[in-house]
Amino acid sequence: MSIQLKYPALLKQGVAWLAGAWVGADSGATLTVTNPATAQPIAEVPLMGRVETERAIAAAAEPQKAWRSLTAKDRAARLKAWFALIMQHQDDLARILTAEQGKPLAEARGEIAYGASFIEWFAEEAKRVYGEVIPAPQGDRRLLVLKQPIGVTAAITPWNFPTAMITRKVGPALAAGCAMIVKPAEQTPLSALALAVLAEEAGIPGGVFQVITGDPREIGGAICDSPVVTKLSFTGSTEVGRILMRQSADTIKKLSLELGGNAPFIVFDDADLDAAVDGAIASKYRNAGQTCVCANRLFVQDGVFDAFAQKLADRVAKLEVGDGFTDGITQGPLIDEAALSKVESHVGDAIAKGARLVSGGKRHALGGTFYEPTVLADVSPDALMFREETFGPVAPLFRFKTDEEVIELANRTEFGLASYFYSRDIGRIWRVAEALEYGMVGVNTGIISNEVAPFGGVKQSGLGREGSHHGIDEYLEIKYVAMAGL
Ligand SMILES: NC(=O)c1ccc[n+]([C@@H]2O[C@H](COP(=O)([O-])OP(=O)(O)OC[C@H]3O[C@@H](n4cnc5c(N)ncnc54)[C@H](O)[C@@H]3O)[C@@H](O)[C@H]2O)c1
Numbered sequence: 001m002s003i004q005l006k007y008p009a010l011l012k013q014g015v016a017w018l019a020g021a022w023v024g025a026d027s028g029a030t031l032t033v034t035n036p037a038t039a040q041p042i043a044e045v046p047l048m049g050r051v052e053t054e055r056a057i058a059a060a061a062e063p064q065k066a067w068r069s070l071t072a073k074d075r076a077a078r079l080k081a082w083f084a085l086i087m088q089h090q091d092d093l094a095r096i097l098t099a100e101q102g103k104p105l106a107e108a109r110g111e112i113a114y115g116a117s118f119i120e121w122f123a124e125e126a127k128r129v130y131g132e133v134i135p136a137p138q139g140d141r142r143l144l145v146l147k148q149p150i151g152v153t154a155a156i157t158p159w160n161f162p163t164a165m166i167t168r169k170v171g172p173a174l175a176a177g178c179a180m181i182v183k184p185a186e187q188t189p190l191s192a193l194a195l196a197v198l199a200e201e202a203g204i205p206g207g208v209f210q211v212i213t214g215d216p217r218e219i220g221g222a223i224c225d226s227p228v229v230t231k232l233s234f235t236g237s238t239e240v241g242r243i244l245m246r247q248s249a250d251t252i253k254k255l256s257l258e259l260g261g262n263a264p265f266i267v268f269d270d271a272d273l274d275a276a277v278d279g280a281i282a283s284k285y286r287n288a289g290q291t292c293v294c295a296n297r298l299f300v301q302d303g304v305f306d307a308f309a310q311k312l313a314d315r316v317a318k319l320e321v322g323d324g325f326t327d328g329i330t331q332g333p334l335i336d337e338a339a340l341s342k343v344e345s346h347v348g349d350a351i352a353k354g355a356r357l358v359s360g361g362k363r364h365a366l367g368g369t370f371y372e373p374t375v376l377a378d379v380s381p382d383a384l385m386f387r388e389e390t391f392g393p394v395a396p397l398f399r400f401k402t403d404e405e406v407i408e409l410a411n412r413t414e415f416g417l418a419s420y421f422y423s424r425d426i427g428r429i430w431r432v433a434e435a436l437e438y439g440m441v442g443v444n445t446g447i448i449s450n451e452v453a454p455f456g457g458v459k460q461s462g463l464g465r466e467g468s469h470h471g472i473d474e475y476l477e478i479k480y481v482a483m484a485g486l
Pocket residue numbers: 156157158159160161165183184185186216217219220221235236237238240241243244257258259260261291292389391417461462
């Protein structure tokens with residue numbers, strides 16, 4: 001498959017960005033990147049492993065020292081130049097993203113702008129890394145707190161947001177004065193390599209930002225084993241997050257983990273039902289349900305259950321499934337056959353346990369990894385999709401009677417990333433927002449993500465926050481200086 005680009009240099013073939021050079025794997029081996037909508041090959045990228053990773057880590061140390069010695073204003077200027085180039089090439093970057101990930105082009109353009117916003121935001125945050133002067137208990141000294149970059153860092157990122165999950169990490173890392181080596185998902189490396197093309201043009205030194213592609217276990221193992229890499233930021237499944245956490249123990253790495261979710265979406269009987277349906281469509285079916293903050297369980301209070309279910313089904317029936325490059329398409333393919341099988345198993349399990357199929361419920365007539373947008377009603381809390389992240393375009397509706405009952409149901413999970421509810425009663429809003437055990441709560445909205453707010457989870461959805469003024473702290477160390485003899 002050829003991707004029509006205005007700037008073809010953005011599509012790298014057979015090379016990754018290591019130490020300021022475009023290089024292949026030592027072995028010459030490659031991975032094939034395919035379009036999930038057509039199963040057609042798009043490009044080859046290097047199948048790198050431990051040796052190349054160790055080379056990249058070694059190549060980062062000196063450039064990071066030079067990078068951190070720049071003024072914050074200088075680093076900010078390079079980041080702003082990078083932001084401008086990303087937005088200048090938004091259409092091409094979106095086309096590369098849709099080709100390798102499958103999401104509709106309009107969503108891909110949105111992701112590019114969202115991803116770029118982290119570079120823009122942290123370019124400014126670079127200039128606001130303030131220290132402290134503490135009133136000393138002794139008169140002969142002054143006590144200072146400095147904030148300094150943690151050093152050489154690494155990021156391992158998922159396929160569902162091939163651009164934004166990288167810039168949400170590399171933005172604060174470089175703003176703080178760190179270097180970063182990124183390993184993108186093997187399904188979607190091309191967006192990361194395109195970002196590297198523009199980073200080079202923006203004047204970001206090669207050893208400061210590197211993109212390595214290849215064997216996840218080999219590359220991840222080398223990153224975790226290296227004492228030079230002092231920080232690892234991971235976005236992906238909780239299962240892999242646990243592996244990386246264990247592997248990082250020997251070097252006591254600082255970790256940021258953005259992991260799986262199991263978001264409740266609660267519709268109370270005083271909700272604006274049309275607004276709640278809008279929010280459910282936006283939260284549940286964005287990226288064909290393949291986002292970590294998608295509504296995974298929809299709880300609807302008894303008195304409005306039938307009305308909400310019908311309104312939602314009517315809207316879901318209008319979703320257009322197809323190739324993300326086709327105008328008007330709002331639902332692309334699932335990333336691969338394994339994802340499709342998981343969705344099928346969740347739907348079959350729920351129906352076997354008594355759920356009623358309201359809309360969809362099977363593979364789409366297009367074949368491949370396309371699945372019909374689906375609504376299930378009266379799903380049992382014993383169903384797999386109550387406790388597992390479906391990661392597909394399926395909305396299971398669970399019925400509830402009281403506030404206390406739905407809060408217990410919503411919190412009955414080891415995950416704690418995003419949550420949502422619709423109500424117009426201010427007392428209920430405060431009580432429910434405070435009772436939900438999640439890092440993020442959307443009230444009367446299904447879309448909460450942006451660059452200015454702290455994104456992250458509690459319980460087994462992760463550690464740390466990305467975005468907001470908190471995000472840069474993940475890449476800083478605090479140094480206390482006691483200046484005595486004065
Ligand atoms: N919390 C968030 O912000 C967020 C965002 C996106 C996705 N996710 C979660 O990610 C999951 C889906 O994404 P995915 O399928 O890419 O996740 P995944 O965990 O399978 O893969 C994520 C990344 O980890 C790498 N990886 C896999 N096994 C590894 C290993 N043993 N060592 C080192 N690296 C390894 C992959 O190559 C990929 O780059 C879902 O659970 C979703 O909720 C969370």
